[in-house]
Amino acid sequence: MKKPFLQASALVLTVALLPATTSALSAVDANTYREMEQFMSVFDRVRNDYVDQVDDADLIKGAIDGMLGSLDPHSSFLDARDFENLRTQTDGNYGGLGLSVTMEDGAVKVIAPFKDTPADKAxxxxxxxxxxxxGELIYGGTLDEAVEEMRGKPGTPIELTIVRPGRDKPFDVSMNRAIIDLKPVTWEIKDQVGVISLNSFSADVGADVKAAITGIEKSLGKKPLGYILDMRSNPGGLLDEAVAVSDVFLTRGEIVSQRGRKKSDIERYFAKTGDAANGLPVIVLIDAGSASASEIVAGALQDHHRGLVMGERSFGKGSVQTLLPLSNTSALRLTTARYYTPSGKSVQEGGIEPDIIVPQLSDPDYKTRPKFREADLRRHLINEIKLEDGVLEEDTKEDPRFTATSEELEKQGVKDFQMHYALQTLSRLGPEGMRVAINKATKKAVTKKPATAKN
Incomplete structure (x- = not known):
């Protein structure tokens, strides 16, 4: 059974299985055979003549990693240790810091901290x-080694040395490890508005969002003014759950399509009848850490004029990965398709552009800290429509509407300016005013027949 998933980080995965297929060696041409002979010659020379004795398995894994390293940054080989990391991450019951990380030029780079975890609070x-x-240098090691060092017994202290682009000097951050119990969906009520936070797209998230809507209405004793769907720093997860969350708010139409190498490799996903939110207005909050499945939901609600997307341009990961088991303890994580929003737009590189760009003014580093996105990853897939650098950087421009400093906002008790602005917008406009604002702000309507894209 083919079940794709979408994720920004190789270390935060949701399992999706596909039966292994046999290789058709008959399709390999003579030149490829010669290259394979050359590879075996190098392999034989290394194992026989290298200054130290080397393990054959290590050489073969290095060759596989090198092959996949020539592809996009989301394709990789998973060995037994990677599977253990996968299990502990998806179980959500381990001592750690709550970070989604990747490796870049030998350095560990943070994709995003998960909300309300030690790393986020620090x-x-x-x-x-x-x-x-x-105090120990980790540069030049492997990502697995760094992750294992950051994990440990809950309550034990740890100190990280951070280099932050935009700051002159490194600085240390201290915290205690904690049990990372990642709740994919949480909800609360603020100013008569239902706030639903999505931290990941693991199993049953669509049902959890629907349950959150029910819980909000029951707690209020009436319908709220509307909903805020907070997907900031959400790296993604299962494609099926992105479809399910979108379907909570949509009653008809295409949600997303995925398209593989061949023109015939197209799968489309559609909404079913019924809007659990009963047509109440929705604000979707995204930022540069909102990736993959988060972008599917934001793009679907935006294209269908169902929600007002607010915040910062999203991460821009528009590819689908499938986990192909190779044995009981190894698998191939391979990019197999691109996905497109209902209007036929690929979010690869460019991400989802908010209807209203709202900077996180409460973050004192927001002006100096560069945004990290898919377009910054080496060997990332190129969007079929060439994107200008200015488009990808426009959220760094000054906006005369937003002039408050983080210090001024702190004095006013505003710790999260983007959430504050979204709540003010819903409270000020009310349901009817929001519907008008959504229709005016959303930039692209869905055509009766979704646009096609090149394959």
Missing amino acids: GVKAGDYITHIN
């Missing part, structure tokens, strides 16, 4: 580089 931010753990 102020670690997307785009930070971790250079030392407890």
